[in-house]
Amino acid sequence: MSKLLSIITVTYQAEAFIENTLRSIFSQREDDFELIIMDGGSRDRTLELVQAYKNQIAHLVSEPDKGIYDAMNKGMALATGKYVYFLNAGDTFAGPDTLRQIIRDLQNNPDILYGDAIFVNPAGKAIGLRSEVSPHELPENLSWKDFKKGMVVCHQSFIAKRELAPMFSMEYRMSSDIDWEINCLKLAHSIKKTDYPICRYLMGGASVKNLKTSWKERFQILKKHYGWWTTCYYHLIIAIRGLVFTWQKKGKYW
Numbered sequence: 320m321s322k323l324l325s326i327i328t329v330t331y332q333a334e335a336f337i338e339n340t341l342r343s344i345f346s347q348r349e350d351d352f353e354l355i356i357m358d359g360g361s362r363d364r365t366l367e368l369v370q371a372y373k374n375q376i377a378h379l380v381s382e383p384d385k386g387i388y389d390a391m392n393k394g395m396a397l398a399t400g401k402y403v404y405f406l407n408a409g410d411t412f413a414g415p416d417t418l419r420q421i422i423r424d425l426q427n428n429p430d431i432l433y434g435d436a437i438f439v440n441p442a443g444k445a446i447g448l449r450s451e452v453s454p455h456e457l458p459e460n461l462s463w464k465d466f467k468k469g470m471v472v473c474h475q476s477f478i479a480k481r482e483l484a485p486m487f488s489m490e491y492r493m494s495s496d497i498d499w500e501i502n503c504l505k506l507a508h509s510i511k512k513t514d515y516p517i518c519r520y521l522m523g524g525a526s527v528k529n530l531k532t533s534w535k536e537r538f539q540i541l542k543k544h545y546g547w548w549t550t551c552y553y554h555l556i557i558a559i560r561g562l563v564f565t566w567q568k569k570g571k572y573w
């Protein structure tokens with residue numbers, strides 16, 4: 320019998336992070352989910368650490384891929400749950416009952432379930448809610464049009480029905496997640512916001528380390544969905560908002 324939720328975890332050389340993610344998933348007091356791990360052919364201890372949980376993992380695949388979005392697509396192809404959710408190595412659920420709360424909300428049959436994220440620095444210290452410690456305010460009633468203002472929901476806090484979720488575009492190397500979320504939202508009719516944070520998001524991922532490429536791709540994606548003039552206008556607003564936010568934080572963005 321299929322589970323309600325497919326959790327897809329992408330890993331590569333993740334020995335320093337993967338145990339935290341797996342402990343977070345399997346310590347939850349809920350079992351209406353399957354876990355799919357897509358590993359990019361790690362040569363460190365990632366697979367050794369994962370093997371300790373092999374009886375609880377629906378699918379474990381370790382093979383070379385064409386990047387994180389290729390691995391996510393492979394994971395979706397294996398998923399059997401009604402909903403798909405991506406929680407990658409280093410990220411964890413926000414609390415010990417978060418998965419139970421998610422399952423409860425998914426039983427109401429929304430097309431999309433989204434929420435806030437707790438930012439965690441590389442040292443493991445929680446900084447605060449993404450909506451409070453970054454310029455990205457979380458909309459109460461999310462629409463695909465809200466993404467004109469940037470990535471208003473991180474993908475670790477975004478759950479979609481599998482039947483409406485497209486594959487990630489391989490045209491983008493760093494920012495295909497924002498394109499994917501917009502495409503999901505365009506197809507959704509019922510969109511629900513949680514009253515609890517969904518995940519603890521480990522800062523310093525690939526997009527942060529490759530900001531120039533990420534920004535360029537995001538401009539291209541937003542231009543595709545909203546048009547050139549609208550994207551230029553909102554990028555000016557985003558830049559001004561970021562500068563004001565940094566000034567208010569006395570020179571700090573995070």
